[in-house]
Amino acid sequence: MKITRRTALAASAATAATAALASCGSNDAGGTGGGGGDVELTVATFNEFGYEELFAKYEEANPGVKITHKKAATADDARANLMTGLAANSGLADVEGVEVGWWAELLQYSDVFEDLTDPEVEGRWLDWKTEAATVDGKLIGYGTDIGPEAIAYRADLFEKAGLPTDRTEVAELLSGDWDNYFEAGRTFVEATGIPWFDGAGGTYNGMVQQLPNPYEKADGTVVPLADNADVKAIYDHLAEYKDISAGLTQWSEDWTAAFQNDGFATMLCPPWMMGPLAGNADGVEGWDIADVFPGGGGNWGGSYLAVPSQGENLEEAKKLAAWLTAPEQQIAAFEAVGAFPSQVEALDAEEVTSLVNPFFNDAPVGEIYSERATSIEVQPYQGPNFFVINTVVSDAITRWDVDGADPAESWEQGLSAYDELGLA
Amino acid sequence: MQSTAAIEQFAGKGAARAARRRLKGGGGVDARPRWWNYVLLAVVLGISIFPLYYAILLASSDAGTIARNPIPSVLPQGNLLSNVIEVITSDIDFWSAIVNSVLVAVVTSLSVVFFATLAGFAFSKLRFRGRKWLLLFVIATMAVPVQLGVIPLFIIMAKVGWVGDLKAVIVPGLVTAFGVFWMTQYLDDALPYELIEAARMDGCNLLQTYGHVALPASRGAGAMLFLFTFVGSWTNFFWPFIILRGESLTLPVALQQLQSSYFKDYSLIMSGVVVSVIPLLLLFILAGRQLVGGIMAGAVKG
Amino acid sequence: MTTTTRPSRTSSRRAVLARLDVRLTPYVFISPFFVLFFLVGLFPILYTAWVSLHEWDLIRGQGEFVGLANFQFVLGTDSFYKALRNTFSIFLLSSVPQVIAAIFIAYILDANLRAKTFWRMGVLVPFIVAPVAVSMIFAKIFADQSGLVNNLLMGMDLPAIGWHSDALASHFAIATMVNFRWTGYNALIFLAAMQAIPREIYEAAIIDGTGRMRRFWHVTVPMLRPTIIFVVITSTIGGLQIFDEPRMFDTAGSGGASRQWMTMTMYLYELGWGPQVSFGRASAVAWLLFMIIIGIGILNYLITKRIATAGGPAKTER
Incomplete structure (x- = not known):
């Protein structure tokens, strides 16, 4: 759950942070279709998709279509909505927004979603975004936004430690593998006594997303955790550097408070994290974002639109989903709320690349995140069991990072928790 | 000094009996309070109130100040109102959560009072086969942890299409074993057979008798039952958390969402807490004595 | 005719x-x-x-009949025993001190106080605060680094307590929330019972020259025994199903990294509505907990009966 929590209260902070321009509207709003009777479509989203104005535009261009927007406050709530709606086989929206955090979990129910394959949308998204939504050749979700990761850092604290403060120099300093990032951290911690990153849990999440097959093989079979050398390597790597971790669980009370108290100097930061970060660190000066991510690119978060088969107006729903996820609309959403587009074309769009963020010392975040998005090479395969196994490992890390247990013992506990899942 | 009649009304018969005895004994034995009674009570009261006061302190502050000062200043700051407004108008629809909570609590409480009085009337004053056993059964059901039936209940609600619907929370609470038992006990004492006889002589059937005699006679206990049910409904979380979705949240569920939010402003979160407490606090100030009396009367009887 | x-x-x-x-x-x-x-x-x-007895998925619904496999599965997990341990630990930590504190408060309330109703209402205030709200307030008070309690402790040069990392400390924190909400309520119940104790007994004790403390221990407490049993029984049923407070004790709501404060009902929820979406397994947990509660209920009943027949001052109950 911790991976991808997003919400509403971020609204004020997020919009401020992304310095939203007025949504432009030069694009035509899709082809008219439902000329016949009135069609009512509901769209369920959560947090901020930035669709409000787009709905009005679509209704205008498609007379007879009426869109109702159901907005859940948090991704967790949206997940619960979707699961109970599927369980009841009724009550779902015609178009459902789905977070990648629980997207994988839904893949096993791909048969209750419509196949959205359409030659017209081919090549619209970054390859890995589409791949993660394809089951047995069936495309069940249109990508909305993504979460390419960069590094956010405290320039003022860097200065104290005698590290470079300029974001290009920082990018140079931190580019390379994770070892390099951690070693820079050691130097920093030795100089200042302030932890380097917020917590091993959040960092683990960034690292594991760089594995092609974190917990499951491409055919869907799980890799038993005891035999999972890749994950164990990351785990040990982090444990080796636990002295430079602030030992905070993301989204916890203590994590939130640490932003105001020089709790740590860097953290992994996808675009949607800018809002909460700026909100938590309100009044703190010195945050900046560097165009770099250790170990290559990485993605954290993002969403899809899916069309549940239980709906009544499947064709109209598909059309709307396709329209909403077209580059023009996602650019507008990006401008409205900062949801970073997953569409290839949108990445070079002037509206996207020109964005700067005043909170982060006027960092050209549009440019930085476009660059980060294209540097993502690996999209991890996330099968239906990704979430449960990831929780087991995250818990194991929390035990030593936050609760002060012994990493080796904690791993053993993790193995028995894994066995409890009864997956093999 | 309160009259014993008043005590009987507020604190139940047992208390009244005790008070009468105490008065007769001229002050009673342990009855004369010492100064430390007040000191200790003030401490207890302080502990009872402190968490709420702490919530108000945080709710009247702002996120940054809260994060920088783990020990808040002892006086509230000035942001309470603006924080409360921000929470009520946020995406977590607090305003409709308040409305929903009121709706659920009022409907269930009225219904419980009505049906419990009806059953209580029958159990205490009417003769029918199996009365004793059925009443025992009612009492026994209080020991059944019905919360553990959530899974089939969820399946049922999904079948009838009530998932995410307030009906799913209201209907299971329409009448409670506790209410039936409570009203039976009360009416057993409070409703003289003569009144029933009189109503019957006037040609009332049983339903009319209930309306003319039993319902009015149970006003006091009914008010207490109403309050109990109201508090129970207002603070209920587990089942609403499972079954309610999206637009139809009650306050505790809305609070949970507030806490699981992704950008956490504790001044807003605590404002949400304060908002959830205020309506019930007002009701408590108005009718708290009845609640106190109800608990004490229930204790002596039960 | x-x-x-x-x-x-x-x-x-x-x-x-x-x-x-x-x-x-x-x-x-x-x-x-x-x-x-x-x-x-x-x-x-x-x-x-x-x-x-079935494979039963939240979304797919009823599956194959699997006999006792779900029970076997659940009873084979560490989580189940942890949940059982946590549930009982939290229950004991909340019921024992609560009963003692409630009797004590009732005792000081049992006097001809000025503004009686005010004091009685005062101790009842926590009762009207929803457990969820109580838990959110205390989660902030008991936060490990940024919390009120630990900062006060550190201010006094005492070591901070791992309210979340240490299992027993987390149980204590959760029990504190329960106690906060229910102690005053139970105090009123004890108060009513105390007031129903015939004052003649006290007078007799005074004539015998018994002091205040002895009177409390040898007259008041024994006379309260049936009420104590009543309070304990009623709190067992609810206490063993505890969900709200531990669920809200941290943001994730899963009961901690080692499930150190996950209760039975939380485990039930996690199995049924969490990623496993297994209604079958969740039902097995529900049924096991159900039997435990019923078992304890019967035990309670037998003990109560024995005490009742063993004589002692009878309750003023008809």
């Missing part, structure tokens, strides 16, 4: 109606409770047993 029988026929019809009224109406009056209880209480509990 017919003219004379007519009135008697109507009167006999009326008599039949009246008889029916008397015979049937009582059942009609009590039926709402029974109908509702069977629909949303008894039936779901029994049906839980049926679900627990």
